[in-house]
Amino acid sequence: MKIAVDVRALKDNSGVTRHLKTFLDKLQLLDHENEYFLLSNRKVAYIISNSRWKLVSDYSFVPGTIWIQLFLPQQLKKLKIDLF
Secondary structure, eight states: OEEEEEOTTTTSSSHHHHHHHHHHHHHHHHOOSSEEEEEESSOOOOOOOOTTEEEEEOTTOOOHHHIIIIIHHHHHHHHTOSBO
């Protein structure tokens, strides 16, 4: 299964950022069956250790609301994502 995750929150050191990073770190260790695509509209500093994971960043720098409504659906279709 191809799973996409919106990782735009990995930009600062807020509680949401720490929670998402911890969740992704644990998931990388546990799941070696599915493919994961970490999607963002800006550069994201996140270390991937699982070979089935890919970071897909679009550096268009459009605001997040526009990106998630206009550009994200195109990426999901192009990557043939099963679950977002």
